């Protein structure tokens with residue numbers, strides 16, 4: 001019986017995929033094979049030796065100590081793209097909240113005096129609406145910082161709304177570049193993007209390279225009246241710089257999915273409670289994807305959508321499977337293959353990939369691996385986490 005320790009409210013659509021006869025899945029299991037979570041912070045936690053994998057139901061992995069996990073041989077997964085549509089729709093909502101003064105207009109309507117007779121009531125409605133005159137998105141320029149799953153979706157939706165789109169993503173993957181419309185203009189740096197855009201939205205991961213990527217220095221270059229949207233993480237903007245530019249009216253509105261005390265009680269800030277991925281559809285997608293990836297890893301040793309291990313998947317053929325991780329140094333795989341050859345064990349199929357300092361191998365062999373064989377592989381210098389399936 002394998003066990004999965006869960007944190008946060010994870011959609012049942014994902015959890016029910018684990019067959020009850022083979023998996024115990026709950027929030028209290030003691031020595032889990034894997035952890036499944038959403039935004040729970042794992043940075044202060046220690047992992048028992050039983051933990052082989054962690055699956056983040058979502059995109060951001062800044063709540064997981066990924067480097068430490070790599071050192072411990074724990075494979076960390078996320079679910080790329082699974083909540084991208086939900087975030088795209090909320091960002092469009094955020095743009096409209098800002099451009100049409102929707103929150104103030106809605107509270108004005110809620111507070112209308114119900115005791116007025118109908119003529120007076122309608123006069124109040126028609127008289128009040130002048131305060132909420134907005135502007136249209138069509139014809140305006142949107143800057144998208146980070147053109148991955150969410151950024152690309154937003155860029156395409158904005159083009160469909162008649163906006164011009166400028167993108168900035170110096171580390172864009174080839175696959176992401178293929179998905180992107182050629183109508184998205186490229187900015188070579190952040191000041192040039194900020195100077196051209198009426199709206200700017202951030203969709204980068206939170207890490208040491210993106211910390212305070214919008215800051216006092218580059219926000220000074222922003223077009224006056226900018227609407228800034230942050231549905232990435234609080235840390236990607238320098239909050240004090242945003243507040244200063246709100247004071248100077250260079251930034252007209254800041255729409256942010258990550259409330260903080262300094263941002264509260266301001267007419268020019270719209271705060272949402274980390275709601276980007278909170279749709280039934282996105283929660284289902286993320287949980288299903290995370291559960292499938294965990295099962296494929298725990299049952300077959302396949303790795304899909306890992307953020308710290310190489311991604312590799314080998315269809316099960318006949319025979320038995322051995323997997324192992326190793327430091328990415330020469331002669332480890334050849335040593336293991338020589339050992340198999342000495343023991344007269346036929347390799348049916350094989351896959352080996354490396355990522356940074358880690359390599360991972362899947363070997364399908366004809367004979368059932370004995371404990372001695374597995375121990376001999378584990379005894380190789382640089383090899384760890386030998387498994388058989």
Ligand SMILES: NC(=O)c1ccc[n+]([C@@H]2O[C@H](COP(=O)([O-])OP(=O)(O)OC[C@H]3O[C@@H](n4cnc5c(N)ncnc54)[C@H](O)[C@@H]3O)[C@@H](O)[C@H]2O)c1
Nearest residue numbers: 059060146147148149150169171172203204205232276277
């Ligand atoms: N508000 C929410 O609820 C919510 C939901 C989902 C994701 N997010 C956040 O949004 C982030 C992006 O999600 P995604 O699914 O689009 O991820 P993704 O990996 O598909 O895209 C991220 C993009 O950022 C780019 N990037 C990385 N470093 C960069 C840098 N220094 N400058 C410019 N671009 C850079 C990458 O090349 C990639 O194209 C997540 O990491 C997460 O923090 C928030």
Ligand SMILES: O=C(O)CC[C@@H](O)C(=O)O
Nearest residue numbers: 038039058059060277278
């Ligand atoms: O689980 C959530 O509600 C948020 C997920 C989101 O922040 C992500 O990074 O995918």
